Amino acid sequence: MHYKEHLSKDRKLKKLIEGSEPHTLKKRKNICNYLCASIMSQQLSTKVAKVIHTRFIGLYGNKEPGAQQIIDTPHEQLRSIGLSNAKANYVKNVAQFELDHGMDHKKLNKMENEEIIEYLTQIKGVGRWTVEMLLMFALGREDIFAIDDWGVQNAMIHLYKLDREDKKKFREDLLRISKKWSPYRTYACLHLWRWKDNPPEIK
Numbered sequence: 001m002h003y004k005e006h007l008s009k010d011r012k013l014k015k016l017i018e019g020s021e022p023h024t025l026k027k028r029k030n031i032c033n034y035l036c037a038s039i040m041s042q043q044l045s046t047k048v049a050k051v052i053h054t055r056f057i058g059l060y061g062n063k064e065p066g067a068q069q070i071i072d073t074p075h076e077q078l079r080s081i082g083l084s085n086a087k088a089n090y091v092k093n094v095a096q097f098e099l100d101h102g103m104d105h106k107k108l109n110k111m112e113n114e115e116i117i118e119y120l121t122q123i124k125g126v127g128r129w130t131v132e133m134l135l136m137f138a139l140g141r142e143d144i145f146a147i148d149d150w151g152v153q154n155a156m157i158h159l160y161k162l163d164r165e166d167k168k169k170f171r172e173d174l175l176r177i178s179k180k181w182s183p184y185r186t187y188a189c190l191h192l193w194r195w196k197d198n199p200p201e202i203k
Helices: 003-007 011-017 031-041 046-058 067-072 075-080 085-100 105-109 113-120 128-137 150-160 167-179 185-197
Strands: none
Touching: 003 011, 003 185, 011 150, 011 185, 031 046, 031 067, 031 085, 031 128, 067 085, 075 085, 113 128, 128 185, 150 167, 150 185
């Protein structure tokens, strides 16, 4: 069953999906670099994040570095490309974890979503949201619901007339609605993000 067909059972979501391009998920090989890039981009606009990541790759002759190369990069050099003190440390934490425990895609592909979240959030500087993005955009997992993502929350507030005031009830509403989307919750999130940035006329 194509995901669009399944998600269209939710009539409100159906309005977003109708006539829109279907999304495809990609898998990436270099998980360590993906995670480093995610940390660098936190709280930054896409444009600024891109500049910093380009500078980062530039430190290694425009090739994606291995974990050992990142460890060997002086802290000041990481700071010089525009990373905060904390982010420079977090990037090193990711590389160290890769060396000590491993996070290649073959290893992660054998693990369940929640196992991966538990495994990678052991790294200082890596939170649940970051790993959820990794599951979607680096491992191509189809059934991830990014409940803490501000964009997803805002889109759902508009679409389902939800209220953020009562935090506990709000989370329960988000989970209740998203349950119907399973096993294609990732695609639902992608459509919600796309709609938030470019809302169609919804009557």
